[in-house]
Each structure stands twice: as structure tokens, then as C-alpha cells.
Amino acid sequence: MAEVTVDAKTFALDEDGFLADQNDWNEEFAKAIAKEEGIDELTEGHWNVINYMRSDYADKGAVPTIRRLKKAGGIPTKDLYALFPDGPAKKAARISGLPKPKGCV
Amino acid sequence: MSDEKIKKVSIIVAQGSLEGVYPALIMGNGARMEGMEANIFFTFFGLNALHKKMVNKLTVSTVGNSALNMAMPMLKMPITMPFPSILGMLPGVSSFASWLMKNEMEKLDIPPVDEFLEMISDAGGGLYACKLAMDMFKLEREDLIDEVEDVLTVGEFYEKAAGGPIIFT
Known part of the structure; x- marks a missing residue:
């Protein structure tokens, strides 16, 4: 199983490269994965998305869709694509320590 | 799985039924979700999906x-x-x-068709109407929803589609 080490803490990843255990997540992990995904610095806008995704996942047990991020989370789709270019749903989920999104929309 | 990622896709919608339009919207939106460039070109009855008065009346x-x-x-x-x-x-x-x-x-x-088109447009996907079909159906740019980026000739569409596969739905 793949793993990533951040600040001496080791995080196990699943076969898709997403965090294996959501409870392991911390902000340092998010920053490290963001860098790997080409986002050098996580801004307030990024954290807003990450925090919403994590709390929605905890509530519903499913990674929120882009539509849900807009309708329930109040995150405009344009902003989402600007914050997480080239694959926002997957990137944001990976940084947030959630599993790979399963839906088609 | 091939190592080479598809970078761009162009989709042609020529039908105006619900089942004729949705697959293209799902594939176009899915392409943007994967970080691919996506263009959707609506022609013939596919134009119904872009018409302000028809967009939510597809059946x-x-x-x-x-x-x-x-x-x-x-x-x-x-x-x-x-x-x-x-x-x-x-x-x-x-x-x-x-x-x-x-x-x-x-x-x-x-989402419903109008919201889906807005979502694709917000995601940076290009929505285009076919000029010839517009002329044939006597439609003006004002008849179409605001998210439509441009009205294109076939030649202009091929220019936009350059470098990626074209899917006819």
C-alpha cells in the first residue's frame, strides 16, 4: 500500500492515492497533497472548500458533488474550478482526505 | 489503462430529445471534471437545448x-x-x-438541462450553436441562453476541435 510522510507522520493511501483512513487527516497532510497537485499555497478559499467537504462527508457519508458544493455549500462552480484547476472534485477530495468521488457528475 | 491522458474532447449534439441531449452534457461536464478541455456543438434539433423557451421543455x-x-x-x-x-x-x-x-x-x-448548461459553462466548457441550423430554423443569437459562447460554422467548429477527438451523439 502506498503511503506519504509529512512532518514525520506517515499516512497510508488507498489504491487511488487517496487517504486510506479519513481520521488520519490533518492540515499538514492537506498542504503536502495540495503541493503535489500543483497548488503551492492553500488560501482561505481553498480551506473553505476543504472544511465544507469534510463536514458534509461526515454528515452524509458521501463526497459532495460539484452541484452540491454550489447548492448546499455556497461555493460557485467557477470559483471551484479556479481554486482547484484541472479536476476540482477529485483534487479537492484528495486534499481533504476523502475517498475518490464515485459519481459521474 | 493507457498512460496518455485525453486532453480535449468535442461533442456534437444533433438531437433535441431528453435522451438525445443528456449524454452529451454528462460527457462534456465529465471531461471538465477531469481537467480536459470540452466543447459542445449543438446542431439541428440539438439547438432546442440552447433555446431559452425550450431548454427546460425537452422530453x-x-x-x-x-x-x-x-x-x-x-x-x-x-x-x-x-x-x-x-x-x-x-x-x-x-x-x-x-x-x-x-x-x-x-x-x-x-441537474435540469438549464442548470447543467450553466454548470458546464461555469466549469469552462464551451457551448456552441451551429450557424447553418440557426439560419434554417430562423433563430437569432438572442433566442439562445446567455451561456452560449458563440455561433459557429462547421469550419470554425473543426478549428475549435483541433487536436482532440470528436464525438457525435
Whole structure:
């Protein structure tokens, strides 16, 4: 199983490269994965998305869709694509320590 | 799985039924979700999906649609039982079948056509109308929803599509 080490803490990843255990997540992990995904610095806008995704996942047990991020989370789709270019749903989920999104929309 | 990622896709929509339009929207939006460039070109009856007055009135074809069966519009009857075309001709049946399908889609978090087009546009996907079909149907740019990026000739569409596969739905 793949793993990533951040600040001496080791995080196990699943076969898709997403965090294996959501409870392991911390902000340092998010920053490290963001860098790997080409986002050098996580801004307030990024954290807003990450925090919403994590709390929605905890509530519903499913990674929120882009539509849900807009309708329930109040995150405009344009902003989402600007914050997480080239694959926002997957990137944001990976940084947030959630599993790979399963839906088609 | 091939190592080489598809970077761009262009999709042509020539049909105006609900089942004719949705696959293209799902594939176009899915392409943007994967970080690919996506263009969707609407021609012939596909233009209905971009028409302000028609965008939310698309329906499932219930006449002459041999693939339609009693299970498909979620009527919970066997899939082997064909949907009788004569039923489909009755007023309201197509709307009813469409309503059933839209309900099922909403459950899967698939947006209605107008919202879906806005979502694709916000995601940076290009929505284009075919100039020839516009001329033929006597449509003006003002008849189409604001999200339409441009009205293109076939040649201009091919220029936009350069470097990626073209899918005709």
C-alpha cells in the first residue's frame, strides 16, 4: 500500500492515492497533497472548500458533488474550478482526505 | 489503462430529445471534471437545448423509440415489455415519461438541462450553436441562453476541435 510522510507522520493511501483512513487527516497532510497537485499555497478559499467537504462527508457519508458544493455549500462552480484547476472534485477530495468521488457528475 | 491522458474532447449534439441531449452534457461536464478541455456543438434539433423557451421543455421520445420499454421510464415493469408506440401518442404521455425520468435524475444529483448548461459553462466548457441550423430554423443569437459562447460554422467548429477527438451523439 502506498503511503506519504509529512512532518514525520506517515499516512497510508488507498489504491487511488487517496487517504486510506479519513481520521488520519490533518492540515499538514492537506498542504503536502495540495503541493503535489500543483497548488503551492492553500488560501482561505481553498480551506473553505476543504472544511465544507469534510463536514458534509461526515454528515452524509458521501463526497459532495460539484452541484452540491454550489447548492448546499455556497461555493460557485467557477470559483471551484479556479481554486482547484484541472479536476476540482477529485483534487479537492484528495486534499481533504476523502475517498475518490464515485459519481459521474 | 493507457498512460496518455485525453486532453480535449468535442461533442456534437444533433438531437433535441431528453435522451438525445443528456449524454452529451454528462460527457462534456465529465471531461471538465477531469481537467480536459470540452466543447459542445449543438446542431439541428440539438439547438432546442440552447433555446431559452425550450431548454427546460425537452422530453423523452415515446413514439418510434423502439428501445423504450415499460421498465425504462421507471414504470417498474419488465424491461422485455416494449412501450407501445400507440400509448406514446396520447397527449401527456411523453411529458409524464419525461417527468419520471427527470425525477430519477434529480435523485442522482443530475441537474435540469438549464442548470447543467450553466454548470458546464461555469466549469469552462464551451457551448456552441451551429450557424447553418440557426439560419434554417430562423433563430437569432438572442433566442439562445446567455451561456452560449458563440455561433459557429462547421469550419470554425473543426478549428475549435483541433487536436482532440470528436464525438457525435
